Amino acid sequence: MLVREDVKTAAPRVRPRRVWRSRIAIGVAVLFAAGTAVRLGGLEAGVFLVPLVSFTPHFAVAALVALGIAVLVRSRAAIAIMLAVCACLAWCVLPRALGGGTGQGAAATGRPLRVLTANLNGGRGDAAVVVDLVRRLNVDVLSIQELTYSARDRLAAAGLTGLLPHHVGRADFRGPEGSGVYARYPLRERTGLFQPVGHHMPVAEVSLPGGRPVEVVVVHPVAPVPSTVPEWEAGVAALPPAPDSGPARILAGDFNATLDHAVFRRLLGTGYTDAAASTGQGLNPTWPQGRSLPPLVTIDHVLTDARGAAVRTQVYDVPGSDHRALFADLRVNV
Numbered sequence: 001m002l003v004r005e006d007v008k009t010a011a012p013r014v015r016p017r018r019v020w021r022s023r024i025a026i027g028v029a030v031l032f033a034a035g036t037a038v039r040l041g042g043l044e045a046g047v048f049l050v051p052l053v054s055f056t057p058h059f060a061v062a063a064l065v066a067l068g069i070a071v072l073v074r075s076r077a078a079i080a081i082m083l084a085v086c087a088c089l090a091w092c093v094l095p096r097a098l099g100g101g102t103g104q105g106a107a108a109t110g111r112p113l114r115v116l117t118a119n120l121n122g123g124r125g126d127a128a129v130v131v132d133l134v135r136r137l138n139v140d141v142l143s144i145q146e147l148t149y150s151a152r153d154r155l156a157a158a159g160l161t162g163l164l165p166h167h168v169g170r171a172d173f174r175g176p177e178g179s180g181v182y183a184r185y186p187l188r189e190r191t192g193l194f195q196p197v198g199h200h201m202p203v204a205e206v207s208l209p210g211g212r213p214v215e216v217v218v219v220h221p222v223a224p225v226p227s228t229v230p231e232w233e234a235g236v237a238a239l240p241p242a243p244d245s246g247p248a249r250i251l252a253g254d255f256n257a258t259l260d261h262a263v264f265r266r267l268l269g270t271g272y273t274d275a276a277a278s279t280g281q282g283l284n285p286t287w288p289q290g291r292s293l294p295p296l297v298t299i300d301h302v303l304t305d306a307r308g309a310a311v312r313t314q315v316y317d318v319p320g321s322d323h324r325a326l327f328a329d330l331r332v333n334v
Contacts, residue, residue, distance in 0.1 A: 022075040029070060029081035032063050036085050039092060042262025047226040050233075054297040056260040057283055060089035096259055096274070096282025110309065110331030111211060115141045115302055117252040118318055118325035119220075122175020123148030125321035131158040133316055137327050139164070140184045141206060143252040145199070145220040147171045147178035155182075168204040169218065179218045179253070185209065198222045198235035205247060211334040212247060219253030219301075232256060236263045242271030242305040248332050251303040254323060258298055272303040275310035275328040284315045286324040295324060302328040 035052075036059075038044055044053040063085050070078035116139045118130055123146060134142055142164055144155075152171045161167070166187040169180020179200045181187060186207040193203050198221035205213040221235025222228045236257050243249050251272065257264040259277060268274065276282045276298070285295035300323055304310065312329040 018073075021073045022078065025070045025073045025075040025078035026081070028066055029078040029085070032059075032066055032085045033081055035059060036063075036088050039260055040088060042265065044262060047224075047229055050224045050229055050261070053260050054258045054299070056089070056258070057093050058296070060086070060093045063089055092260065093283070096277035097280055099278055099280030099282075110307070110333045111208065113141065113206075113208070113214060113250075113308075113330045113332050114139050115143065115216075115250060115252055115328045115330055116325060117143040117145075117254075117300060117302060117328075119145040119254045119300065119321060119323035120147060120151050120318075121321040121323065122146050123151035123178075124175075125151070125323075126319040127151060127154035127160075128158045129318050130325065131155060131160045131163065133318075133325060133327070134160065134163050134182075139327070141216055141250075141252075142182040143216065143218045144169070144180045144182065145178075145218065145254045146175050147180050148175060149173065149178075152178075152180075169202045170200050172200070176220070176222075179220055181216055181218055183216075188213070190215065193217070194238055194240040196235070197231060197238045201253075208334055214332055214334060215247040215249045217249065217251045217253075219251050219255050221256055223256045233263050236261070236267060239267055241267070244271075248307040248334055249305045250308060250330070250332075251301070252326075252328075253301075254299060255301050256299050268303070271306055273306075273309065275302040275304060275330065276313045276326065279310050279313045281313045281315075284313075284324075286315055286326060288322045289317060289324050290319070290322055300324065300326045302326060302330075304330060304332070307334070308332040 039056050044050050067082035070082050149171045164182035164184055166183045168187045168189045172178035177199050181204045183206050187204040190203040201218050203217050205215050207213050222232050224232040285298050286300040289295050308330050310328050310330050314327045315324040318325050
């Protein structure tokens, strides 16, 4: 007699290690998604998120690594989340490396105006190097932050007043407070344009030969350290919007803000163009220079309204300063 036995096929068991890897990958992907939502929504606030948003380009690189790990783990959910994250971050970051911003008509038809901005780190920046940059780059306008009395004297001794004889601004004993504009052409100080919140931020009209004046604002709000984040945000928000009429306006200096801060993006939204980003150099970091780490974030900027555009930008090291100097070769319709 034949005996029939029912053989039950056991369901394949999922290995516990693979399950935990997938769960960890999903958790990491959710964290990246949350960070990306903060950047997209301009939700940074407080002493923790405001500095972290400065590192969005580095966050984007880390997201690519996390996507690769999700692929290795074979977690479909994590892969889907990270693909969306990477796409959003690419939309935020890549334009500043590709260039081609607004103002190309101004670049084609405008008159040259070469602008250099440098933060002297409490007057410790090498004055001879700054003056050499002014000479080599044929600078027309120099925006200086953290200008002390001793730094002013060292700049003059190095020959700055012979190259740029016109000056508006104020030096100070304290490092961060002083700022100024030096120019090849006559300057007229303008008051009442806006109420600065932060350090001294002079405004000067540069009288270009044969044309209308150009307005230059030296920018230097306080840094967003734990005790000053509200003052920092108020300082950036207080900067004058891009004008529709009157003199063309240029904002140049240490904004203590990156293209990823919502308050800075709102300023750009009034009609300004970032010179470095428009020339594909927007990922060149300017701070902190001269420390154990290389420069990590881009907080020094030159902005132009719709009548100006940049054809070239470049950053330069200044020994003694914790900022790189930023040069912008502009074309301005005046």
